[in-house]
Amino acid sequence: MNTAVQVTQIPVLLRGETKSVVAWIRQWDWSRVRAWVAVTVLGAALFGAAIGWWRAPLQAFYTAAKFPLVLLLTALGNAVLNAMLAPLLGVNMGLRQSLLAVLMSFTIAAAILGAFAPLQFFVAWNVPSFNLELRSAFLGYRFMQFATVSFIAFAGVMANVRLLPLLRAHAETDAAALRVLFAWLAGNLFLGSQICWVLRPFVGLPQAPVEFLGPGLFQGSFYEEVFQALRAVLLQQAEVGL
Amino acid sequence: MSDMNNTPPLPPQPSNSEPASTPTPPPAAPGAVPPLFGAPGTDPADRVPITNMFGASEALLRHPRRIWFQLTQSGQLHLTLALLGIALGCALVYGFVVGTFSGQDQLWAAPVKIAAGLLISGLICLPSLYIFSCLGGANTRLLEVCGLVAGLLALLAVLLIGFAPVAWIFSQSTESVAAMGALHLAFAAIATGFGLKFLALGFRELNARFSGGLRVWAAVFVLVLLQMTTALRPLIGTSDSFLPSEKKFFLAHWFDTLDKDSRTGNPR
Numbered sequence: 001m002n003t004a005v006q007v008t009q010i011p012v013l014l015r016g017e018t019k020s021v022v023a024w025i026r027q028w029d030w031s032r033v034r035a036w037v038a039v040t041v042l043g044a045a046l047f048g049a050a051i052g053w054w055r056a057p058l059q060a061f062y063t064a065a066k067f068p069l070v071l072l073l074t075a076l077g078n079a080v081l082n083a084m085l086a087p088l089l090g091v092n093m094g095l096r097q098s099l100l101a102v103l104m105s106f107t108i109a110a111a112i113l114g115a116f117a118p119l120q121f122f123v124a125w126n127v128p129s130f131n132l133e134l135r136s137a138f139l140g141y142r143f144m145q146f147a148t149v150s151f152i153a154f155a156g157v158m159a160n161v162r163l164l165p166l167l168r169a170h171a172e173t174d175a176a177a178l179r180v181l182f183a184w185l186a187g188n189l190f191l192g193s194q195i196c197w198v199l200r201p202f203v204g205l206p207q208a209p210v211e212f213l214g215p216g217l218f219q220g221s222f223y224e225e226v227f228q229a230l231r232a233v234l235l236q237q238a239e240v241g242l
Numbered sequence: 243m244s245d246m247n248n249t250p251p252l253p254p255q256p257s258n259s260e261p262a263s264t265p266t267p268p269p270a271a272p273g274a275v276p277p278l279f280g281a282p283g284t285d286p287a288d289r290v291p292i293t294n295m296f297g298a299s300e301a302l303l304r305h306p307r308r309i310w311f312q313l314t315q316s317g318q319l320h321l322t323l324a325l326l327g328i329a330l331g332c333a334l335v336y337g338f339v340v341g342t343f344s345g346q347d348q349l350w351a352a353p354v355k356i357a358a359g360l361l362i363s364g365l366i367c368l369p370s371l372y373i374f375s376c377l378g379g380a381n382t383r384l385l386e387v388c389g390l391v392a393g394l395l396a397l398l399a400v401l402l403i404g405f406a407p408v409a410w411i412f413s414q415s416t417e418s419v420a421a422m423g424a425l426h427l428a429f430a431a432i433a434t435g436f437g438l439k440f441l442a443l444g445f446r447e448l449n450a451r452f453s454g455g456l457r458v459w460a461a462v463f464v465l466v467l468l469q470m471t472t473a474l475r476p477l478i479g480t481s482d483s484f485l486p487s488e489k490k491f492f493l494a495h496w497f498d499t500l501d502k503d504s505r506t507g508n509p510r
Contacts, residue, residue, distance in 0.1 A: 118369060128488075
């Protein structure tokens with residue numbers, strides 16, 4: 001079956017027809033993998049472009065190029081780890097099967113994000129440009145953030161909801177399937193956050209020039225930044241307390 | 243339109259003399275909504291071909307099951323285009339009535355904006371509706387979903403035409419932009435409600451039930467429609483430019499209009 005025909009089977013993934021999906025995961029089919037990668041790239045690129053559009057058309061192009069990379073690099077970067085964790089936690093899956101399962105999950109997420117891209121463009125079209133001095137612009141920025149996070153969260157949740165029956169089909173028990181799901185989720189979140197950090201900016205600051213990658217490409221990490229932010233908040237609280 | 247006449251023969255009707263080996267349908271899930279009167283097409287009246295836009299608009303109002311049935315047949319694209327034609331035509335006419343409030347440039351600007359806004363809203367929300375239907379387990383094709391959205395827009399616009407004489411009377415009587423805006427919003431809300439009901443029943447008739455996802459989508463669609471009225475402002479009243487230069491959330495625009503109306507009377 002060629003790649004174009006495989007793309008037409010994406011609705012089967014979205015509906016979560018476990019029987020078909022289990023059969024697809026069993027064998028490595030290049031045309032299917034190409035189709036899933038194509039949907040992942042296209043869906044994520046459309047959504048990325050919609051996010052970046054709010055900042056500038058050039059930023060839309062850059063973010064469209066970077067957003068699919070986040071998904072694909074996360075899937076590839078954790079492939080070996082996911083393949084090791086699955087049998088250890090009670091799910092009988094090899095490297096290829098686990099990689100296909102994660103890719104399938106990301107394909108679902110990207111297809112959903114691609115479908116939300118027109119809505120995201122609409123939000124970007126209606127939200128004023130970022131300006132901290134204007135209250136309406138600041139509220140608009142917050143709304144834009146809320147809409148973006150909501151779309152991504154929904155896509156992520158649905159992708160994992162569709163992954164669970166597949167894991168159950170290969171698992172000794174339901175609890176084992178859940179363990180693997182959470183382990184994969186934790187690993188993907190951990191690596192995905194850092195890849196996002198490295199590939200920033202996705203929107204960019206209003207006073208800074210539009211750029212493909214920020215100046216501090218491999219400087220620091222997402223988690224150091226979160227730690228520093230937490231420390232600043234806690235120390236401030238302590239000073240206020242004193 | 244010739245493809246729409248190629249309706250297949252009636253499916254075999256259930257009879258009392260069926261062999262014992264015939265599988266019985268599974269019992270309905272608790273809380274499941276039963277189908278209206280059987281699947282579309284089982285009633286011969288559902289199979290009457292829809293040959294033109296007048297037939298389509300009559301079917302929308304009197305016999306929507308004909309639309310739902312035709313959307314599953316080979317000539318569905320023609321029907322979808324006919325429904326979009328109805329939506330476009332009716333929106334242009336209603337837009338003209340809206341434009342009569344201010345006259346001058348608004349006589350052509352309001353119809354263009356209302357028709358474009360309606361179609362763009364449908365286009366923006368179409369992919370997410372298809373995805374929601376798939377995620378809900380519905381086995382509907384993209385063309386069927388396109389047809390249902392076209393039906394929603396067509397019914398909405400047809401109902402607006404019904405309200406047009408009332409809207410025109412008020413537009414000639416009042417000077418208040420806010421009052422006219424509220425009136426048009428009320429008419430649009432009623433029309434959208436019927437349109438969304440058409441869509442929901444259509445999915446149910448096509449055996450695609452995803453009530454939770456559909457409710458979320460309906461809320462998104464209404465928000466997009468409301469924001470579109472602000473993004474393409476002014477639909478009522480006058481302006482120096484065709485489109486606004488300032489981006490605004492629709493609630494902020496409403497409050498600003500109310501405020502301006504109460505201070506100055508906001509003449510046409």
